[in-house]
Every structure is written in structure tokens, then in C-alpha cells.
Amino acid sequence: MINAIYILNASTLQEQDLDRIVHTVKTIFRVPVFVKQVGLDFGSAFDGSRGQWNSTVLLSQIITNSVGDDEKLVAIVDVDLFIPVLTFVFGEAQFKGTAAIVSTHRLANQFYGLEEDKQQLLQRLEKEIVHELGHTFGLYHCRQFECVMRSSTYVGEIDLKQVFPCQDCQRLLLKNFS
Amino acid sequence: MNSNYSILIVDDEAIVRDSLSKWFREDGFVIGVADNSATALRQLQAHRWDVILLDIKMPGMDGIELQQRIIELDPNVTIIFITAHATIESAVQALKRGAFDYVTKPVDPDHLSHLIQNALKQRKLTGENIKLKESITEFFKADDIVGESPQMKKVYELIQTVASTETTVMVRGESGTGKELIARAIHSNSQRKFFPIVTVNCGALPEGILESELFGHERGAFTGAQYRRKGKLELADGGTLFLDEVGNITMKTQMDLLRVLETKQFTRVGGNDIIRVDFRVICATNKDLEKAVADGTFREDLYYRLNVFSITVPPLRERKSDIPLIANYFVKKYSQTMGKQINCISPEAMDVLVRHDWPGNVRELVNAIERAMVIGTSPALKPQDLPFQLLNLDKKKKPSSGSLAAVEKEHIELILEQNGWNISRSAEILGIDRVTLYNKIEKYGLQKPS
Numbered sequence: 001m002i003n004a005i006y007i008l009n010a011s012t013l014q015e016q017d018l019d020r021i022v023h024t025v026k027t028i029f030r031v032p033v034f035v036k037q038v039g040l041d042f043g044s045a046f047d048g049s050r051g052q053w054n055s056t057v058l059l060s061q062i063i064t065n066s067v068g069d070d071e072k073l074v075a076i077v078d079v080d081l082f083i084p085v086l087t088f089v090f091g092e093a094q095f096k097g098t099a100a101i102v103s104t105h106r107l108a109n110q111f112y113g114l115e116e117d118k119q120q121l122l123q124r125l126e127k128e129i130v131h132e133l134g135h136t137f138g139l140y141h142c143r144q145f146e147c148v149m150r151s152s153t154y155v156g157e158i159d160l161k162q163v164f165p166c167q168d169c170q171r172l173l174l175k176n177f178s
Numbered sequence: 179m180n181s182n183y184s185i186l187i188v189d190d191e192a193i194v195r196d197s198l199s200k201w202f203r204e205d206g207f208v209i210g211v212a213d214n215s216a217t218a219l220r221q222l223q224a225h226r227w228d229v230i231l232l233d234i235k236m237p238g239m240d241g242i243e244l245q246q247r248i249i250e251l252d253p254n255v256t257i258i259f260i261t262a263h264a265t266i267e268s269a270v271q272a273l274k275r276g277a278f279d280y281v282t283k284p285v286d287p288d289h290l291s292h293l294i295q296n297a298l299k300q301r302k303l304t305g306e307n308i309k310l311k312e313s314i315t316e317f318f319k320a321d322d323i324v325g326e327s328p329q330m331k332k333v334y335e336l337i338q339t340v341a342s343t344e345t346t347v348m349v350r351g352e353s354g355t356g357k358e359l360i361a362r363a364i365h366s367n368s369q370r371k372f373f374p375i376v377t378v379n380c381g382a383l384p385e386g387i388l389e390s391e392l393f394g395h396e397r398g399a400f401t402g403a404q405y406r407r408k409g410k411l412e413l414a415d416g417g418t419l420f421l422d423e424v425g426n427i428t429m430k431t432q433m434d435l436l437r438v439l440e441t442k443q444f445t446r447v448g449g450n451d452i453i454r455v456d457f458r459v460i461c462a463t464n465k466d467l468e469k470a471v472a473d474g475t476f477r478e479d480l481y482y483r484l485n486v487f488s489i490t491v492p493p494l495r496e497r498k499s500d501i502p503l504i505a506n507y508f509v510k511k512y513s514q515t516m517g518k519q520i521n522c523i524s525p526e527a528m529d530v531l532v533r534h535d536w537p538g539n540v541r542e543l544v545n546a547i548e549r550a551m552v553i554g555t556s557p558a559l560k561p562q563d564l565p566f567q568l569l570n571l572d573k574k575k576k577p578s579s580g581s582l583a584a585v586e587k588e589h590i591e592l593i594l595e596q597n598g599w600n601i602s603r604s605a606e607i608l609g610i611d612r613v614t615l616y617n618k619i620e621k622y623g624l625q626k627p628s
Binding site for chain 2 (some may be wrong): 009056088093141
């Protein structure tokens with residue numbers, strides 16, 4: 001049984017920016033949600049040849065923050081994440097595990113040469129956080145067009161989906177929750 | 179969810195295997211991993227995989243060599259090469275050997291996602307295609323030729339031998355022996371089975387029309403040719419051309435046909451464009467072509483061109499053991515199509531069928547069964563359901579003393595027996611009135627069996 005979800009902020013976002021995310025995560029997963037400021041060793045995860053940070057290395061650091069099986073952790077970072085075989089990832093999660101990580105880097109409009117839009121960034125971020133947390137609860141990618149668990153490989157797809165899981169994923173989430 | 183599909187990741191780098199399997203596991207795929215070719219081959223022998231992601235550069239057997247081994251084990255598996263060592267040469271080599279695609283590390287996640295979806299879509303279509311082909315093959319088998327006699331077994335062997343080749347086949351046999359069925363069996367067991375088999379009945383068409391039927395015609399080629407029309411040779415492109423009654427074609431058409439068979443090209447009637455076609459020829463005849471060649475009515479060169487591999491279908495009288503099989507097969511078939519509750523043939527009726535000589539061969543037998551099924555009412559076909567002439571012919575085989583009176587006596591007795599001594603029905607069949615029949619019964623001293 002999960003009793004708490006911790007949002008570990010290692011990004012430049014302020015705590016007040018994360019209020020809506022905390023509210024959304026609490027609504028969907030129905031457990032207390034806390035925000036904690038953390039420091040990560042980004043240097044050890046940096047790949048100079050790619051100019052990116054290895055998300056799996058950072059994820060292993062996040063797991064060390066875990067104190068029990070009854071909680072989930074999701075970290076927010078600003079750096080551009082990758083896993084070795086892919087050019088980039090928006091985030092990564094331990095499937096049916098404890099921890100997840102999400103990057104704001106490719107969620108921000110500036111990355112695509114557009115004007116900054118904080119609200120849009122936060123909307124995208126909350127969807128990705130819910131998505132990666134969903135994986136920690138054992139949810140697979142969903143084919144429902146608007147489901148938050150639908151796989152998104154470019155930012156436009158994140159904008160198209162909703163922040164909530166579809167009914168099927170919701171049902172599976174409830175089943176896996178305990 | 180993709181839990182119905184499985185992906186095997188073959189890469190010597192643990193980090194690549196781990197990140198890829200994690201990525202695909204979130205999509206719900208069943209994932210397998212192998213860090214070298216030997217493990218991959220073991221995995222392939224143990225499970226069926228839908229997609230294999232294969233690294234090119236691996237210690238020991240490399241990906242290209244492994245691809246060859248994989249195809250030997252499972253020719254339908256979808257292989258995608260994924261490597262950091264991208265060279266045009268290795269990509270071309272992999273694709274030439276049948277790989278689905280080729281990507282370089284690191285892969286754009288969107289590209290990888292679409293690639294896998296497309297690969298699975300193609301795999302699904304391929305699977306459906308295979309099933310469809312199998313069902314078509316079953317469909318052909320369902321209408322197979324019936325017969326278990328040694329003569330027919332020999333025919334089946336010949337069909338099997340020649341079907342997979344491109345050889346021209348001549349099917350010989352009396353009228354009604356099922357020469358066209360043999361031709362269709364050869365076609366449906368050949369590589370050309372998914373293309374049409376086009377039948378040309380050479381005996382049924384006059385020369386001018388046969389020429390137009392075979393070669394097609396251009397608009398205005400002759401009076402009434404308002405449109406360009408493709409001929410049977412063109413329609414048979416990729417498939418089989420079945421020339422039925424080939425012994426009946428005229429000398430001029432024989433010459434034209436010979437030219438087409440030799441060059442596989444022709445022009446439409448009234449046209450100049452050369453049309454190239456690819457078809458296999460199967461022909462059939464009930465004529466003595468050797469005699470026709472000797473008489474000069476059939477071209478010798480065409481005869482040799484057509485008579486490459488010959489299959490002779492035996493007449494039904496020479497394989498009487500097949501008669502019950504064929505008869506029962508068609509009783510079942512017609513009982514379904516006619517919706518009748520007749521499912522067998524009585525021993526008496528079967529005896530009549532087996533003793534008959536069947537000059538019209540299987541066609542005559544099938545027609546007799548069809549007719550009997552139309553008029554029959556009981557669960558089993560009875561002698562009286564069979565055609566009248568069949569019974570007469572059967573009787574003719576055992577002539578009595580020879581006098582007209584003796585023949586009349588035997589015939590009346592037979593009709594009475596067949597109709598259960600029903601006087602009205604027997605008189606009607608004999609074409610005489612009831613009084614006359616009574617007089618003749620008395621005259622010949624016929625008695626109803628007790």
C-alpha cells in the first residue's frame with residue numbers, strides 16, 4: 001500500500017510553481033503528496049559526447065532517497081535526458097518500482113525556438129509526472145488517444161493527451177495500488 | 179497493450195539491452211534479450227519472436243551472419259538492425275538479405291516507435307496473408323478429384339510430380355473423365371495458384387472467334403469489334419492457360435498458337451503492339467493426336483510442344499472400385515446443396531451403378547446421381563431413382579434367349595420389380611395401359627414375389 005508520493009525538485013522551478021502538480025497528483029493517486037528540494041550529482045550522469053545527461057544514472061541516485069516501499073519518488077530536473085539507445089527521453093521510470101524522473105528541458109517552448117510559456121510547461125510537466133508515476137504503479141502505455149499513459153515521443157503528443165488516465169488505466173491503477 | 183507481440187533484443191552492450199527492454203516493456207511487449215549470437219539462437223529455438231532487434235557488430239558471429247541463421251530457423255520473423263556502426267554497405271547488405279529496416283544508435287524515440295508499429299503491422303498482414311493462402315489451398319482441396327484406385331493414385335503422383343514445375347502438360351482421357359479437374363489440380367498445386375487458370379474450349383469455337391478469344395482484338399479489327407478486348411492469353415498472364423479439346427483447332431490457329439508458345443509474345447487481332455505474357459500451358463484432348471499427326475490434321479511441332487508431360491485419366495469402367503466413392507461423395511454434396519435428407523445409396527442401387535459401364539464416365543455418373551437426388555425421397559437412393567436408361571442398359575448386359583417375347587417378358591418383370599409391383603406406375607413407365615399390362619402379366623405367367 002502506497003502512503004505517500006514525493007516530488008523531488010532538482011530543477012529551477014519554485015515550490016509555488018509545483019502547487020497545481022501536487023494537487024493533480026494527489027487527485028489522481030489519492031495519497032498525500034510532498035515536495036522536497038534535492039540535489040543530484042549531475043556531473044556523474046553527464047555524457048560529454050552527447051551533451052546530455054544519462055537518465056538511468058540519475059534515476060539510481062533518486063532511489064537512494066527512498067526510505068520505504070510505501071512511497072513513490074519522482075524527480076524534476078532541467079537537464080536534457082537520454083538513455084543510451086535513444087536520442088532523448090522526456091523522463092524515465094522504474095516499471096512497478098519506486099522512482100521516476102522527468103525533465104523540463106524538452107517540455108519548454110524555448111527548446112523549439114518558441115516564446116516561453118510557463119503555464120504550458122507546467123501542464124506538460126504534470127502530464128509527464130503522472131505518466132512516469134503510472135509506470136511505477138505498473139501501468140503500460142495505453143492506446144487511448146487522450147489517456148495520460150499514451151506514449152508520447154514528441155511534445156505535441158503530450159499537449160494532445162489529458163492529465164488523467166483513461167477508465168481502463170484507472171481500473172488497473174486501483175488494482176495495482178495495494 | 180502489445181502483450182501478444184514479442185521482441186528479442188540482441189546486443190552485446192548491456193546498457194542497450196536494458197534501456198531497450200525497459201522502453202518496450204512499458205509498451206507491454208513480451209521482451210527477450212541476448213548478449214551474443216549463440217544465446218540469440220537458443221532463444222529462437224525456445225520461443226517464437228515477432229521482431230528481432232539485432233546489433234551488427236558483436237563479438238564472434240556478427241549480426242549479418244546471425245541474420246542468415248535466424249532466417250533459416252524462422253523465415254517469417256521481422257529483423258531490424260540497430261547499430262552504432264552505421265555504414266551504407268552493411269545497411270544495404272542487411273536489407274538485401276531481408277531485414278525490415280536499419281536504424282543507428284542513438285535512435286529517435288518517435289522513429290523507433292513508428293518503426294516497431296509498422297513492423298508489427300506488416301507482420302500481422304503477412305500472417306493474415308499466409309492464413310488466407312492456406313484457406314484458399316483448402317478450398318481447392320475440397321473440390322478435389324475423388325478416387326482411391328491404383329490407377330487414380332498413379333494420376334495423383336503424376337500431378338504432384340509435375341505441379342511444381344513449369345512443364346507443359348497434356349491431359350488425355352475419354353470424354354467425361356475429369357480432364358479439366360486434373361488441370362485445375364495441377365494449377366492449384368503450382369506456384370501459379372494465386373493467378374488465374376484460364377480455360378479455352380478450343381472445340382466449341384469457330385476459327386475466327388477462337389483467334390479473337392485467344393489473342394484479343396483491337397477496336398475496329400473487324401465488324402462488331404467496338405472496343406479493344408484482352409484475349410485469354412493475356413488474361414492468363416502469371417497463371418495457367420488450359421486449352422481444352424486442343425485436338426480440334428484448325429491448322430491456322432495451330433500455327434499461331436505454336437508461335438505464341440515458343441515466343442510467349444503475340445499481337446492482338448488487328449493490332450501491331452507486341453504483348454509479352456507469362457503463362458503455363460495445360461491442354462486436354464480425347465482425340466488420338468498421334469493419328470491426327472500421321473493424318474496431317476495436327477502439326478507435329480505443336481504436338482511435341484504440347485505433349486511434354488502426359489497424364490492419362492483412366493475411364494471409369496477401368497476403375498470400378500472408385501464408383502462407390504464418387505457416388506457417395508456426390509450424394510453428400512447434393513444432399514447439402516439441395517437440402518435433402520438423402521445420405522446414402524442402397525446396396526441394390528449401388529450394385530446397378532457398379533455394374534454399369536459408364537461410357538460417359540464420371541460426368542455421366544455425376545449426372546445420374548444428381549437426377550436420382552432430385553427424384554429420390556427416402557434416406558437412401560434406390561434403383562428406381564436412377565435414370566431409366568441406366569437400368570435398361572444394365573439389363574442389356576445380360577441378354578435373355580433373344581426372342582422378342584423373352585425380352586418383353588424380362589423388361590416388364592424388371593419394371594414391376596423396380597416399382598414394387600405397382601401396376602399403375604409400371605404401366606405408365608412402360609407406356610401401356612393397365613389392362614394391357616395385366617394381360618401381359620398373365621400371358622408371361624409373371625408372379626408377384628411373396
